[in-house]
Amino acid sequence: MGKKEQVNVFMLLLFLSLCSASDQNWRKTMMSAHKTSSMVMNRVVSSILFPIHGNVYPIGYYNVTINIGQPPKPYFLDLDTGSDLTWLQCDAPCARCVEAPHPLYRPSNDLVPCKDPLCAALHPPGDYKCESPEQCDYEVEYADGGSSLGVLVRDVFSLNYTNGMRLTPRLALGCGYDQVPGASYHPLDGILGLGRGKSSILSQLQSQGSVRNIVGHCLSGRGGGFLFFGDGLYDFSRVTWTSMSQEFPKYYSPGIAELHFSGKATGIKNLIVVFDSGSSYTYLNSQAYQTLIALLKKELSGRSLKEVPEDQTLPLCWKGRKPFKNIRDVKKYFKTIALTFASSGRTKTLFELHPEAYLIISNKGNVCLGILNGTQVGLQNLNVVGDISMQDTMVIYDNEKQVIGWTPANCDQLPRAKRSRIPVKLSNMDIPDFGCYAPTEKHAKLKILQSSKWGLSAAITNPKLHSDSVVEIYACYKSMFVSLSRFLPSKI
Numbered sequence: 001m002g003k004k005e006q007v008n009v010f011m012l013l014l015f016l017s018l019c020s021a022s023d024q025n026w027r028k029t030m031m032s033a034h035k036t037s038s039m040v041m042n043r044v045v046s047s048i049l050f051p052i053h054g055n056v057y058p059i060g061y062y063n064v065t066i067n068i069g070q071p072p073k074p075y076f077l078d079l080d081t082g083s084d085l086t087w088l089q090c091d092a093p094c095a096r097c098v099e100a101p102h103p104l105y106r107p108s109n110d111l112v113p114c115k116d117p118l119c120a121a122l123h124p125p126g127d128y129k130c131e132s133p134e135q136c137d138y139e140v141e142y143a144d145g146g147s148s149l150g151v152l153v154r155d156v157f158s159l160n161y162t163n164g165m166r167l168t169p170r171l172a173l174g175c176g177y178d179q180v181p182g183a184s185y186h187p188l189d190g191i192l193g194l195g196r197g198k199s200s201i202l203s204q205l206q207s208q209g210s211v212r213n214i215v216g217h218c219l220s221g222r223g224g225g226f227l228f229f230g231d232g233l234y235d236f237s238r239v240t241w242t243s244m245s246q247e248f249p250k251y252y253s254p255g256i257a258e259l260h261f262s263g264k265a266t267g268i269k270n271l272i273v274v275f276d277s278g279s280s281y282t283y284l285n286s287q288a289y290q291t292l293i294a295l296l297k298k299e300l301s302g303r304s305l306k307e308v309p310e311d312q313t314l315p316l317c318w319k320g321r322k323p324f325k326n327i328r329d330v331k332k333y334f335k336t337i338a339l340t341f342a343s344s345g346r347t348k349t350l351f352e353l354h355p356e357a358y359l360i361i362s363n364k365g366n367v368c369l370g371i372l373n374g375t376q377v378g379l380q381n382l383n384v385v386g387d388i389s390m391q392d393t394m395v396i397y398d399n400e401k402q403v404i405g406w407t408p409a410n411c412d413q414l415p416r417a418k419r420s421r422i423p424v425k426l427s428n429m430d431i432p433d434f435g436c437y438a439p440t441e442k443h444a445k446l447k448i449l450q451s452s453k454w455g456l457s458a459a460i461t462n463p464k465l466h467s468d469s470v471v472e473i474y475a476c477y478k479s480m481f482v483s484l485s486r487f488l489p490s491k492i
Helices: 003-022 023-036 038-044 117-121 202-207 286-300 466-489
Strands: 048-055 061-068 073-082 087-089 137-141 148-158 170-180 190-193 214-219 225-229 240-243 254-259 271-275 282-284 316-320 337-344 347-353 360-363 367-369 370-373 380-387 393-397 403-410 424-426 429-431 437-438 439-450 455-461
Touching: 023 380, 048 148, 048 214, 170 202, 254 286, 271 337, 282 286, 286 370
Parallel strands: 073 190, 087 170, 271 380, 282 370
Antiparallel strands: 048 061, 048 225, 061 073, 061 148, 087 190, 137 148, 148 170, 214 225, 214 393, 240 403, 254 271, 254 337, 282 380, 316 367, 337 347, 360 367, 393 403, 424 429, 437 439, 439 455
């Protein structure tokens, strides 16, 4: 059979199947394509994107809205890369809950049993006892003294890919019926745990084949920003990368750092550094903090800035001749701080903190230092890069490649998914990634998903198509197939 006849026969069959397929049949087609070619599907599906709300000051935290349950209800969650478990304040009933923006979450009856691997992941090795086999009890504690006690349940999360596809997986989360607020208590419905552990939402989505195990955030210095799962929203080549430390597997840690001030080494080395979006401010251990304070005061000596102890916004604030309106008014007085990491061999990776990344303007018009003494708040020798130092920067945690990356970014605008230039695998040949979009249904997209012995299979990502879209999709697909035909062998 010649190539022209192949195309015509294939197109006729596809056209007839499109015209006669019901919504149910299309769903089956999509499910089959997903099950039989999850590797290819993962190459085609885009990222999951969440708008972020909040700021470092005066609100003091960033949060996202997640819709959970059946029917889905919105909950405001504190995004926390420093912990794994996602939990909601829960009407189980609640023994001790704090004020929250929404009514307490009413849990599903889908309890996670004690023997489930997700339950084991929440407990330290050797401290895993199943006193109630039918359920998984948990208790998480945070560095600020806060905690949550509850049981693990599964429920439906309503998520959206950036290409318009809807995702409704059943994921495990904590039903927290006993909460103790910490020193940095945030009046939210719960925590979105984004850590490296198996119980994190991201790890669960990855295990279901829904998205790659990559999370990133972009926090705007003007408030807001975005959070994303997957690798479809950044250019890998434009990001500064460093390896995740294997010595501190609980954290997103680039390992050991050296402190620099104004481009010069301070002599402070061997700093254990972690990136933590659950911390509003940055923390250094006592020695590093005192060294930094001494350098700042020396640099400001003889300047017009004066310390103002009566401003209790943060431990150290300065006032000028007149109230400051923004960081631009004072950045000329402050130097760049940096942490350097040994990424491989003698190569050093630099994470810079410009004045905007460690200063705030208080409501009194003074400038305050957003780097605090971590030893005083119980962090011991741990040094935390918090939200203030990650503003206007896209920070990416790639759990598959085990690297952390960062790049300057405009966090005020939600990004568009990048067009993949990675070829889709078609049997043993690589062809470009093509797609068709129906004009009357902007989310309808026809993609080649799988090939088996040169037999092409395709799926509509939005099954609810208007009938007048079918002809237009057919025309587009025919054009696409003709373009692809040059990649196919002359005989099948």
